Structures are given as C-alpha cells and as structure tokens.
Amino acid sequence: MARVAIIGMGNMGSKYAVMIAQGKVPGMQLVAATRIRTERYEEIKDILPADMKLYQSGELLLDGYDAKEIDIDTVLIVTPHYSHEALAVKAFERGLNVLCDKPAGVYSRQARNMMDAYFKAKTKNPRLLYGYIFHQRTFPVYRKMREIVQSGKYGNIKRVNWIVTDWYRPNAYYESGSWRATWAMDGGGTLLNQCPHNIDLLQWICGMPASVQGFCHEGKYHPIEVEDDVTAYFEWENGATGVFIASTGEAAGINRFEISLDNALLVCEKGNLRILELDKPESEYRKGHGDLFAKPVCSWREIAGEEAVEPYIILLKEFNEGKLVAEGAEAIKSLCITNAIYLSSWENRRVELPPQPSADELEFEKRFESWLARKSNQ
Numbered sequence: 310m311a312r313v314a315i316i317g318m319g320n321m322g323s324k325y326a327v328m329i330a331q332g333k334v335p336g337m338q339l340v341a342a343t344r345i346r347t348e349r350y351e352e353i354k355d356i357l358p359a360d361m362k363l364y365q366s367g368e369l370l371l372d373g374y375d376a377k378e379i380d381i382d383t384v385l386i387v388t389p390h391y392s393h394e395a396l397a398v399k400a401f402e403r404g405l406n407v408l409c410d411k412p413a414g415v416y417s418r419q420a421r422n423m424m425d426a427y428f429k430a431k432t433k434n435p436r437l438l439y440g441y442i443f444h445q446r447t448f449p450v451y452r453k454m455r456e457i458v459q460s461g462k463y464g465n466i467k468r469v470n471w472i473v474t475d476w477y478r479p480n481a482y483y484e485s486g487s488w489r490a491t492w493a494m495d496g497g498g499t500l501l502n503q504c505p506h507n508i509d510l511l512q513w514i515c516g517m518p519a520s521v522q523g524f525c526h527e528g529k530y531h532p533i534e535v536e537d538d539v540t541a542y543f544e545w546e547n548g549a550t551g552v553f554i555a556s557t558g559e560a561a562g563i564n565r566f567e568i569s570l571d572n573a574l575l576v577c578e579k580g581n582l583r584i585l586e587l588d589k590p591e592s593e594y595r596k597g598h599g600d601l602f603a604k605p606v607c608s609w610r611e612i613a614g615e616e617a618v619e620p621y622i623i624l625l626k627e628f629n630e631g632k633l634v635a636e637g638a639e640a641i642k643s644l645c646i647t648n649a650i651y652l653s654s655w656e657n658r659r660v661e662l663p664p665q666p667s668a669d670e671l672e673f674e675k676r677f678e679s680w681l682a683r684k685s686n687q
C-alpha cells in the first residue's frame with residue numbers, strides 16, 4: 310500500500326486527491342496534502358480522509374515527514390513549474406518516490422538536477438520510483454501510433470505534422486491564478502503549460518528531433534506576456550522534417566497529428582486514427598515507373614480505436630504497481646525541446662538538440678534569467 314502525500318492542491322492536485330480518496334487507485338492511500346483553496350476544500354472535504362494531515366506548503370510537509378508527523382513513501386508534486394525541482398530534490402533526499410506533474414520544470418538543467426538527485430537516492434533504494442504525469446501516453450490511439458512507427462513495418466518517418474489548436478483558453482483562464490502566463494512563475498505560455506503533453510508524445514512516438522527552429526508569438530490573442538501562438542520546424546537525424554503548431558487563441562481549433570512514413574500515412578484526428586497504405590513501397594514505385602505522373606495506389610483503413618478511459622487513474626495505478634508511464638529521464642527530453650524552441654525564436658536561428666547537455670541549454674537559461682532580472686528592475 311503506497312502512502313501518498315499530495316503537494317499542490319490546486320486544480321490538478323485536488324483532482325488526484327479525490328481519485329485516491331475515492332479508492333479509484335487500489336493500494337494508494339492519501340495520508341497528507343498541502344493547503345487547499347477554501348472553496349475547493351468545501352467541495353471535497355467529505356471525500357478526503359478525515360485523518361489526512363494538512364500542511365501550509367510542500368516544504369513544511371517534508372519537514373513534517375522529518376519530524377515523523379506523517380508516514381509516507383510517495384509524494385505527488387502538483388505545484389507551479391519553478392517549484393518542482395526543489396520539492397523533488399528534497400523528496401529524493403528523504404528516499405521518497407516522486408510522481409511529478411508535467412513539465413519537469415522551466416529549464417532542462419532543473420530536470421537534470423532532479424534526475425541526479427534521483428540516481429543518488431536510488432543507490433540506497435534500487436526500487437525507488439520517479440515518474441511523470443504524461444497521462445496522454447496512456448491514450449490507446451497514441452500507443453497505437455507509437456507501435457506502428459516503431460515496428461518499422463511502413464519504413465522510416467519522412468514528415469511529421471501536428472496542429473494542436475484545440476487548447477483554446479479564454480482570458481478568464483489566465484486570470485484564474487497569479488502564476489499563470491507569467492515568465493517569472495509559469496515559465497512560459499502555451500508551449501510550457503499546455504504543450505508538454507504534445508511535445509512529449511512527439512518525441513516518444515517519433516524520436517528526439519536533431520534540431521528545431523521556433524517562432525513564438527507572445528500575447529497575440531490574450532493580454533499575457535508569454536506566448537499563446539507557436540510554430541516549430543523540426544529536423545530529425547534521418548532527414549525527416551516536421552512542423553508543430555499550437556495556440557490557445559484559435560477557435561474552432563483542431564488536433565490533427567500526421568506522420569508520413571515511407572509506405573503509409575498515419576492521421577490521428579480528435580482521437581481517431583486512420584492509415585493510408587501504399588500498395589508497394591514508394592521508393593520502388595518512384596524508381597520503377599515509366600508514367601510521368603503516376604502515383605502509388607493508396608487505400609484508407611480505419612484503425613479501430615478504443616476510448617481513452619480514465620487516463621489519470623491508469624497512470625496512478627501503473628505507478629503504484631511500479632510501472633512508469635513516463636520515467637523521470639523522459640521529462641528532460643520534452644523540456645529540452647521546449648527550451649530550444651524559445652531560444653530559437655528569441656535568437657532567430659536554428660537550435661541543435663544533442664543528447665548530452667549543450668551550451669544552448671545554458672544560453673537559454675542565461676537569456677531567460679537576464680530577461681526576468683531586467684523586468685523586475687523596471
């Protein structure tokens with residue numbers, strides 16, 4: 310039985326608390342949490358365990374653990390992005406399992422620090438867990454796309470195209486928390502807040518791109534200082550190219566994810582997956598056909614999709630069974646991509662994405678920090 314504390318009881322944290330308290334994650338017990346907004350607390354107080362201990366902050370909760378006020382083995386970190394690193398490191402220093410909500414942080418260095426703290430703690434407890442709430446990885450449709458791409462059945466990726474403009478948000482969303490849509494507390498806009506799921510899926514299904522050129526538009530649709538409209542152009546090592554477009558200001562938006570492979574086109578739209586299959590490999594056709602305007606014969610096939618049922622519960626259950634939907638190391642990848650898109654947009658240049666820590670990662674952080682410092686002095 311995992312004994313869990315939830316740090317950060319806002320929208321998401323209180324949602325997870327209710328799931329656990331209602332017994333939807335067998336074997337997980339909610340032992341402690343941090344303070345909850347009064348109106349939300351009134352709504353859920355009868356569901357939460359009567360003996361659950363409440364603390365004013367994650368830091369105080371972990372101090373409470375040191376003082377043996379609570380007996381926990383796992384923390385769920387569901388706070389604003391800048392605080393993830395310090396809280397996770399503190400939890401690992403105490404030998405606690407960590408399940409953190411996306412993204413890992415604001416800079417890739419934070420995610421690397423968290424990983425280092427995890428590895429250090431793991432030397433004392435090889436069974437220690439560190440995972441991320443990238444719940445969209447449980448969607449059957451994305452699992453299927455990954456399986457098809459990684460099977461190699463249709464050859465290599467040639468092109469990726471993902472338009473995610475169904476993250477629409479009215480101004481009220483941005484006004485709902487003082488940390489939202491601020492560089493200083495949220496750490497970014499559409500890319501860092503809404504899109505970590507998509508960026509994670511993109512690299513999980515298609516592999517890590519080798520470089521990116523980004524174009525971010527800040528406050529285009531909302532009165533916010535961070536971006537609400539993004540276009541990124543990717544290149545992969547094998548020459549494949551890709552475009553990723555996201556916005557919180559477009560309606561009606563769309564979510565259309567296409568992967569063009571050597572011998573098929575995968576199209577995922579609003580959770581439905583179709584495949585356009587070629588009757589024979591395109592390269593064979595190209596080289597061996599005499600007709601100047603001939604095209605391969607293609608036929609559509611629907612891939613029966615299951616509904617994504619209770620993805621958060623699946624993720625929590627799997628975590629409780631020691632199976633991680635997204636391991637800690639995975640969160641570094643999406644953050645590196647996001648950081649690179651920002652840097653590329655600010656410096657109007659292509660940014661490479663090598664597997665090891667790069668000078669551009671530090672450059673991103675330096676620019677970010679100096680921008681924040683200038684702003685706070687204004």
Ligand SMILES: NC(=O)c1ccc[n+]([C@@H]2O[C@H](COP(=O)([O-])OP(=O)(O)OC[C@H]3O[C@@H](n4cnc5c(N)ncnc54)[C@H](O)[C@@H]3O)[C@@H](O)[C@H]2O)c1
Binds near residue numbers: 443486
């Ligand atoms: N996985 C998903 O589908 C999903 C969806 C939305 C948000 N998120 C992520 O969840 C996290 C929280 O987002 P949210 O929408 O719930 O935000 P929110 O503003 O509703 O909640 C954040 C909560 O954290 C609390 N908090 C801040 N610092 C704290 C600290 N040091 N100790 C304890 N509590 C602290 C705040 O008081 C607030 O209650 C973010 O990382 C966000 O990106 C994930």
